[in-house]
């Protein structure tokens with residue numbers, strides 16, 4: 283995973299609440315191999331009209347936020363399904379950070395795995411960021427993970443993120459390698475557990491393996 | 492005396508391998524279900540040149556992209572998704588309930604009925620409705636593709652201990668009110684993100700009074716309350732359900748397991764971080780009118796007025812939902828006409844759900860088209876043995892095979908743009924059932940009632956004198 287330390291780029295002031303994963307990427311696109319890139323599916327049905335043309339006035343289509351690497355939304359961002367593709371659409375569009383008052387649980391853990399920072403701010407600070415003249419004008423926003431601050435013009439806003447997630451993002455740690463380093467603990471657990479919960483192994487029905 | 496613990500902590504402790512200084516714990520996983528959408532996870536395994544660590548604890552189920560109509564013409568892309576699951580499970584020696592398997596269906600329906608889901612197990616699947624399995628007292632939660640890959644390669648997962656929430660529902664549900672109504676009423680009252688970061692134990696006499704199938708429906712909707720998992724402590728109802736399931740323990744092993752399972756219940760003095768109580772008798776038949784499950788109301792109510800919303804953000808959300816759904820503020824919910832109905836999905840496609848819908852439909856005709864998709868081929872055979880298929884067909888509804896079907900439209904069965912569907916599913920998000928689709932969530936009896944009248948309808952009068 284690519285480590286995240288800080289970013290400085292325009293932010294897209296999306297400003298919507300309860301952006302669910304079905305909005306982030308409609309199910310019909312999820313057959314696509316990742317190698318093809320998922321960026322084009324980001325908020326597909328929200329940002330386009332019936333004919334598929336980009337809706338003017340929708341922040342994502344606004345040229346001022348063309349180079350955005352952070353998105354600012356309202357509460358419960360990424361609620362809904364476990365589809366990690368909801369993170370791929372953001373990452374493949376160049377986003378490294380989403381700022382919101384709260385996130386869907388599965389979305390946040392998927393985000394961390396892909397080096398996308400889910401930065402939690404207060405409702406008031408989300409409002410302040412969304413109304414900030416520099417952000418609205420497409421000016422650079424700075425997100426510093428070590429300091430846990432967001433800076434836009436004169437506005438400085440703190441954010442929270444779970445400490446273990448912060449470490450993982452800062453270091454770009456890979457879970458599988460980390461887990462493999464605990465191989466002996468896992469083996470010991472499995473041996474002890476077989477005695478404690480013999481019923482926990484599935485029984486193959488007669489005549490099958 | 493040992494510190495009193497909740498069922499959530501007991502299962503957690505039994506699966507904890509190590510805990511890091513930062514607080515994350517490595518948990519052992521007893522069952523991992525994979526489906527067509529798990530191809531990203533398998534892709535990550537392949538990219539590392541790795542193997543599936545415990546194929547014996549991994550099970551494939553073709554559900555999201557499975558065809559459910561006999562002569563369905565599916566796109567090559569959709570068929571490729573099913574084939575990819577076949578190939579991935581074959582490569583790694585994982586048992587797969589694929590298209591030809593008589594036990595196939597939706598993972599969250601198939602696993603409980605086969606006895607793959609048991610009390611006290613830690614279960615994961617790359618699907619947020621994995622919370623369903625909590626109905627049997629399992630610690631079951633949905634995971635993302637990178638986590639799927641991690642579990643495939645290590646049979647473990649890193650998690651931080653959730654906050655504990657208990658939702659007590661006491662009293663008895665009134666006639667014609669189902670577990671679905673209970674779940675929708677809870678989400679409406681508490682809010683869609685209320686249980687974020689929490690594991691929920693559902694307790695109280697109304698929960699105890701639910702069948703396992705009702706509990707599966709309730710736990711299924713935990714994620715719509717924001718929680719990754721919700722569970723019910725196993726009791727006599729659970730043990731009776733699990734006896735003689737094909738993949739579960741049998742004979743003496745079953746009795747030994749029951750003795751273990753009895754220990755799982757939360758200790759009397761165990762503390763919950765959040766503890767709330769709801770009166771079961773006060774829960775009405777509930778339907779959604781908006782675009783997330785919290786935008787719900789009793790069937791006797793009206794579409795709310797955004798001008799009277801408690802705050803400006805809600806007002807904006809209500810206005811947007813009313814606009815998308817093509818409704819008017821203040822109109823009666825029973826005035827909302829529907830274009831079709833869908834009875835199915837991991838929420839409401841089990842035999843009791845089909846019986847409840849059939850109780851309304853017997854001797855009546857549907858005035859709109861509708862699709863009935865049983866949750867598994869096992870449920871399908873059982874329904875046919877009971878003659879329920881005749882009830883649906885005689886009413887004019889289509890009787891299909893098992894799969895996720897119109898719940899998410901991935902297999903090509905979609906609600907056409909602009910159409911309104913009375914649906915027993917779990918998500919009424921914009922476009923969930925197909926681009927531009929409008930979804931109203933409700934119980935199977937209520938969906939059947941909508942089929943008969945062509946508009947949202949209180950099922951209770953239609954159920955009077957009938958056996959659900």
Ligand code: SF4
Pocket residue numbers: 554555597599618620836837838894895898899916917
């Ligand atoms: S039935 Fe619907 S909610 Fe359930 S697993 Fe399938 S797509 Fe997901």
